[in-house]
Amino acid sequence: MxxxxxxxxxxxxxxxxxxxxxxxxxxxxxxxxxxxxxxxxxxxxxxxxxxxxxxxxxxxxxxxxxxxxxxxxxxxxxxxxxxxxxxxxxxxxxxxxxxxxxxxxxxxxxxxxxGISQLPAIPDEIRNEVRRRGDMEGVEVLYEELQQKDPEMAGRLKPRDMQRICRALEVLETTGKSLALLQREIKPEPVLKxxxxxxxxxxxxxxxxxxxxxxxxxxxxxxxxxxxxxxxxxxxxxxxxxxxxxxxxxxxxxxxxxxxxxxxxxxxxxxxxxxxxxxxxxxxxxxxxxxxxxxxxxxxxxxxxxxxxxxxxxx
CATH class of the missing domain: 3.40.50.300 (P-loop containing nucleotide triphosphate hydrolases)
Structure with a gap:
């Protein structure tokens, strides 16, 4: 080389x-x-x-x-x-x-x-609780909650995409802000120059x-x-x-x-x-x-x- x-x-x-x-x-x-x-x-x-x-x-x-x-x-x-x-x-x-x-x-x-937006870390207790609810209540319930609390992010996701719906709720619970808003606010930069x-x-x-x-x-x-x-x-x-x-x-x-x-x-x-x-x-x-x-x-x-x-x- x-x-x-x-x-x-x-x-x-x-x-x-x-x-x-x-x-x-x-x-x-x-x-x-x-x-x-x-x-x-x-x-x-x-x-x-x-x-x-x-x-x-x-x-x-x-x-x-x-x-x-x-x-x-x-x-x-x-x-x-x-x-x-x-x-x-x-x-x-x-x-x-x-x-x-x-x-x-x-x-x-x-x-x-x-690069991708470097979002705040999600505490284990919040992540575990959202995932537990997903397993117990089903993706439909979590998606309906996301539609009420964060309609912009819900509009971006498929109603049965459990992983991304959980992620959006975890971010909302941790930061009080929409994942969509954070992605606009935090400019991505590649880690490796x-x-x-x-x-x-x-x-x-x-x-x-x-x-x-x-x-x-x-x-x-x-x-x-x-x-x-x-x-x-x-x-x-x-x-x-x-x-x-x-x-x-x-x-x-x-x-x-x-x-x-x-x-x-x-x-x-x-x-x-x-x-x-x-x-x-x-x-x-x-x-x-x-x-x-x-x-x-x-x-x-x-x-x-x-x-x-x-x-x-x-x-």
């Missing part, structure tokens, strides 16, 4: 099945890099096929970090991921390697590159959807059902993030005998396509100044990305 490349980070994002992992792999090989995961599901152990984690042969060619490092019984937040990511970036720099951060979780990437070169791989919609469908079929062939059967045996809280990974709810219904495999396949593919569409919208509207590549990953696109990264590293 050239001297001028110190303190620099390449970020490669994009929707699921867009080809970003292949892009990151090529970039890491070309520029002597370390790949650092920015996918909120690939961080959990036990589901490498369902979450499309790197293959062992890929990990043998290029160092990969933050893949399968947490148990599915745990919850990884954007803030926790940011701390782990920054640690891995600094290790890469110290070893003379280029950090290549890649994944489809736009919030993680935004947190690293642009670095130069970021952000690329987003975004193939045409028809190609992306076809890749989503094909990838899920491949996952089934490779053993996705067996992974989800193992996950089902862990008897985890259904509200945990790992239980909501793409394809997991549908395959859980299948292994529990609630639907047949074809129904699981069709529903999971539909949900994956919808998710990919939302990811595209996020990357276009929430990430500052990304280099968006609106094409399927190919040799010509690879060379285009290489040239842009070379210019970035030399400036």
């Amino acid at each position: 050239p001297e001028s490349a110190k303190n620099k980070v390449v970020v490669i994002g994009g929707p699921t099945a867009s080809g970003k992992s292949a892009t990151a792999m090529d970039v890491a090989l070309e520029f002597d890099g370390v790949i650092i995961n920015a996918d909120s599901m690939q961080i959990y152990r036990g589901l490498p096929i369902v979450t499309a984690c790197p293959r062992p042969e890929d990990e043998a060619r290029v160092p990969h970090r933050l893949y399968q490092v947490m148990d599915p019984s745990e919850t990884c937040s954007a803030g926790l991921w940011e701390k782990m990511c920054i640690e891995e970036i600094k290790k890469a720099w110290a070893g003379g390697k280029l950090p290549v951060v890649t994944g489809g979780t736009g919030l993680y990437i935004k947190t690293l590159v642009q 670095a130069d970021y070169d952000t690329h987003v791989i975004m193939p045409p919609r028809d190609i992306l959807y076809e890749r989503c469908d094909r990838r899920f079929n491949i996952m089934l062939e490779q053993g996705a059902v067996e992974e989800v059967r193992w996950l089902n045996e862990q008897k985890l809280d259904p509200k945990l993030p790992a239980m909501k990974a793409l394809g997991v709810p549908e395959l859980l219904s299948y292994v529990r005998g609630e639907i047949n495999l074809e129904e699981a396949r069709e529903t999971a593919q539909m949900q994956t396509r919808r998710f990919a569409k939302r990811q595209c919208t996020w990357f276009r509207n929430q990430i500052s100044n990304p280099k968006i590549h609106s094409a399927q990953y190919s040799e010509s696109l690879r060379d285009e990305i290489y040239n842009k990264i070379r210019q970035f590293l030399l400036t």
